Amino acid sequence: MSNSHLLSLMQTLSLSGMLKTFEAQSEQPQIAALGFEERLSLLLEAEANTRDNKRISRLTKAAKMRQNQAALEDINYHPSRGLDKALIADLSTCQWIDKRQNLVITGATGTGKSWLACAFGKQACRYGYPAIFLTATHLYEQITAATMAGTLPKLRTQLIKSRLLIIDDFGIGGIDIQLGPILLDIIDQHALQGSLIITSQFPTEKWYDLFNDPTVADAILDRVVHKSHFMKLKGESQRKGKLEK
Structure with missing residues (x-):
C-alpha cells in the first residue's frame, strides 16, 4: 500500500494526529529502522494526544x-x-x-x-x-x-x-x-x-x-x-x- 493511499485513509477516518505524525516520520530516515509495533505505537500515541487536546480545548471553550x-x-x-x-x-x-x-x-x-x-x-x-x-x-x-x-x-x-x-x-x-x-x-x-x-x-x-x-x-x-x-x-x-x- 502506497504512502499516498495511507494518508488518504487517515484523512478519511479523521485521524489527524496520526496523519501529521506519519507525514513527519516520512521525513526522518531513522524511523525506517523501527519495528512495525514501535512505529504503530508512536502513531497511535500521537492520535490519542491530539484527540485529548481537542477534547480539553472543547471543554475549556464551552466553560x-x-x-x-x-x-x-x-x-x-x-x-x-x-x-x-x-x-x-x-x-x-x-x-x-x-x-x-x-x-x-x-x-x-x-x-x-x-x-x-x-x-x-x-x-x-x-x-x-x-x-x-x-x-x-x-x-x-x-x-x-x-x-x-x-x-x-x-x-x-x-x-x-x-x-x-x-x-x-x-x-x-x-x-x-x-x-x-x-x-x-x-x-x-x-x-x-x-x-x-x-x-x-x-x-x-x-x-x-x-x-x-x-x-x-x-x-x-x-x-x-x-x-x-x-x-x-x-x-x-x-x-x-x-x-x-
Whole structure:
C-alpha cells in the first residue's frame, strides 16, 4: 500500500494526529529502522494526544471561564497569600469532583479568587469534566430572564448537567427573595451529580445574612458548606502587580 493511499485513509477516518505524525516520520530516515509495533505505537500515541487536546480545548471553550489562561502550574505561592500547597496538590487530582464535593474560595477583592477558580476549572476540563463558569450576577440575570421567558427548565438542565459549576463573586448585592428558591433548586439538583466552586468576598459565616429567606439560606448552606474544601486568600491585591494568580 502506497504512502499516498495511507494518508488518504487517515484523512478519511479523521485521524489527524496520526496523519501529521506519519507525514513527519516520512521525513526522518531513522524511523525506517523501527519495528512495525514501535512505529504503530508512536502513531497511535500521537492520535490519542491530539484527540485529548481537542477534547480539553472543547471543554475549556464551552466553560467560558473569565480567565481562560489560568492554570494551576502558574500559581503564585508567595507566603503572604496563605495558599496551602498540599491542599492544592490534592485538589489538582480532581478526585473531589468524583466525590461530589465543593470548593469555596474566599478573600478580599483582587486577591486572585476568580483566577484560582478558573485554574481549577481548566484542571477539571483536563480530566474530562464539563464545567460552566458564571459570575453570581450573570447567573441571577439568566435565572430572571429564563423565568420571564418560560425557559427556566432548559436553563436548569444546562446548569445541572455540568460536573463542575463555578459561581464567581457570590454574595454581591445579596440574594433576592424570589431568586433564593430557584437557586436552591439548581444547587440541590446539581449536588446529585456534580460539584461547585464558589468564590466570595464574604466569609462563609456571613453567607446566612445574604439571604432574605432564612429557610432557603439554611438549605443552601447545608448543601454547600458542609461538604466543601476551603481556601482563604490573603495579602494585597494581585492586580497591583498585574498578577491575576
